[in-house]
Amino acid sequence: MNNKLIIDKLLELHNGDQKQLDVILSDTNRLIVEAPAGYGKTKTLISKIAYLILTKQVPVNKKILALTFSVNAAYNMKNEVVNILPTLLLNNENLKTSDMEGKVYVSNFHGLCRRILKKYGYLLSKELKNIDQLINIDDSSENNLNKFNINLLEDEKKLVKDISIASKEYKEKYIKENYLQYNNIIKTKYIEKGVISYNSIITLTIELLNKYKNIRSFYTKFFPIIIIDEFQDTNILNWTFIQLLINKESKLVFLGDSLQRIYGFIGAIPNLIDLTLELFDMEYIALEKNYRFENNDEMLLLEKNIRENAKKPINPSIKKDSNVNFKLYKNQIDEAFGIVNQIRELQSKNIKCKIAILVKQRGPNINLILEALKYNDIKFFFGLFTDEDQRYIRFHETCLNKFYSIFIEENRNLSKKNIEFYLNEIKKEYNNVSDAMNNSLFKLLHSFLEKIVNEFKGLQNSDKYRIIMDTFMNKSLRQNLDILDDNVIVTTVHGAKGLEWDYVILPDMEKNQFPNYNGLCNRNNCIFGDYCIFSVNENNEVEFLEELSVFYVAVTRAKKEVFFTASQRSFVREDFQPETNISCLLRLPGINIKQTNETVSV
C-alpha cells in the first residue's frame, strides 16, 4: 500500500507535529523517546505500531512486542491500535484489520512472563502449566507466607526477604547470584500450596530463558521489534528479563519520562534512560509540544518550573514564577469543608466537570474529607484502595475464580445476560453487603466489563478473556478509574498515574504529609522553622527527586487547574498536633503560592 498516503494521514492525525512524526517514521534500530507528561508519547507509540504493521515491517509469523507497566495501559494501547488501523487503511480493500491486529502482542511484564511460563514453565516445574490457577502473592511480607502455610527455614526466609530488597534496591549482582536458589524455594514450597510470588513470575522466566537457549532464541526471533512505554518504571527484574529477548538485530523503541518515575520504592531503576542510551547506543528524540496544557499558560508554566527543579535541584533556572491556588485552613475539619466548597464552586460553573482529590497516602485527614463530602451530599467515587489492601486483593481473587468457573469452564460468551449473572454471583459471595468499599469495587468491576464489551468491540474474544483475567491476576481494577461516570473521584496519586481530570485538588500540602516524614521531613537538611525551606544537597537529592516525581505526576493530572490545600493544625489520632508547616514543595523556586487564609463556617 502507498506509504505516502499513510504518512499524509498520520501528519493529519498528529496535527503536523514533526517530532512525533520523526518517531513514527524513524527506521533506526535503537530509539529512545523522552517527553514530559502530556506531550503525546502514548499517542505517538500507537501510531508507530500501526505504521510498522501497515508498512509490513513486521515479518510473517512474527510480532511486535509492546510492553508497558500497567495492564490497563497495555490493553488500552492494543484497543487504540486496532481502532486506528482502519483510519490509516483509507478504505484499502486488500488489507483487513483483523489480519493485522495479530501482529502486535501487548502486555505488561508480568503478563508476558506468565504467558511464557504457561507454555514452557513445565520444564522447570510441572505445575506451572496451571499458572493461571496459582494465587499471586507479594512475598516481601511474612504475613502472606503464613496465610498460605508456607513454612520456610530461617535461611530461606532470609533469602526471600533479601531478593525482595535486592529487587527494590536494584542490586543486580545479588539477584544474579541468588535467583536460582530463590526459584528453588518457589518450586518446592510455594507452588505446592497453590501460590506463586510476583517476583518469581519474572525470575522463573529468567531461569527458563537462560537454561533453554532454543526457547530464548524462539522468543527473540518471534519479537523482532520491542517497544516499551513508561520505560522509566522498569525495575531490575524486568530489565534483566527483557535483555534476554534482545539480540543485535532487535529493533527497540523505549518511551518514557525520567521525572515520572514514581515507583522508585518498588525498584524502578534510577537513570535507566541514560544508562540505556549508552548501553545500546540509542538514538534520542525528545517530543516538544505539550498537548494536555496546550491552551493553559498557568499549567504550562507550573509544569515547566517543576521540571526545572528536577533538572537542576540545587540551582534551578527559573524565568518566571508560576502562581498557584493555595488555601490554608485553621485545622483539618475546616480544610475538609473548604474542599467541599471548592467542588461546589467548580460544579456551579459546570456540573459535569471531572474532579479528582488526590492524596499521597491514606490517613486520618482523608477520612474527614470523605465525611464532609457525604455530609454535603457530594457524590464521589471512593478509589482509595492500595495494592496491599487485603479486601481489594481478595475481591480480585473472587472475581478471577468466578470468572474461571462461569466463563472458561462453562464456556459462556460475554453476553449482557452472562455478565449480569456473573455480577450477581460475585455480589452473593459478599452476601450483598454494601459498604463504601464494596460498592466501589462492584461499580469498578461493572464499568470495567462494560468497557471490554462496548469499547473493545474490535478485539477477538480470546483477547477479551485475556484482558479480564490479566486484570484480576494483576489486581488492576483500580487502573480503570478513568472510565467511571462519577464526576468526583478520591484516590491516591499512584492510582492516578496516566489518567487526567479537568481539576485536581491536592490536600495535605504540609510537612510530614507531602513530602512525607520518611521521604524528606526527618532529614537533617530540612530546616524546620516558620516555613519548611528545604535545601537540596547531594545527600538528599535522590529522596528529593522521588518526592518531586510524585508531586509532578499529581499536578500534571489536571487539564485545567490544580488546587492545593493545607491546615495549620493537623488532626492525628483525635489529637491536635502542634502547628504544621506548609509543604516545602509549594515553596520551591518558581512556585508562588497565592496564599489565602480561609475560614469556613461548618
Ligand SMILES: Nc1ncnc2c1ncn2[C@@H]1O[C@H](COP(=O)(O)OP(=O)(O)OP(=O)(O)O)[C@@H](O)[C@H]1O
Ligand atoms: N499531535 C497531537 N495532536 C493533538 N493532540 C495530541 C497530539 N499528541 C497528543 N495529543 C493529546 O494530548 C493528550 C496527551 O497525550 P498522551 O496521553 O499521548 O501523552 P503522554 O506523553 O503519554 O502523557 P503522560 O506522560 O501524562 O501519560 C491526549 O489527550 C492526546 O490525544
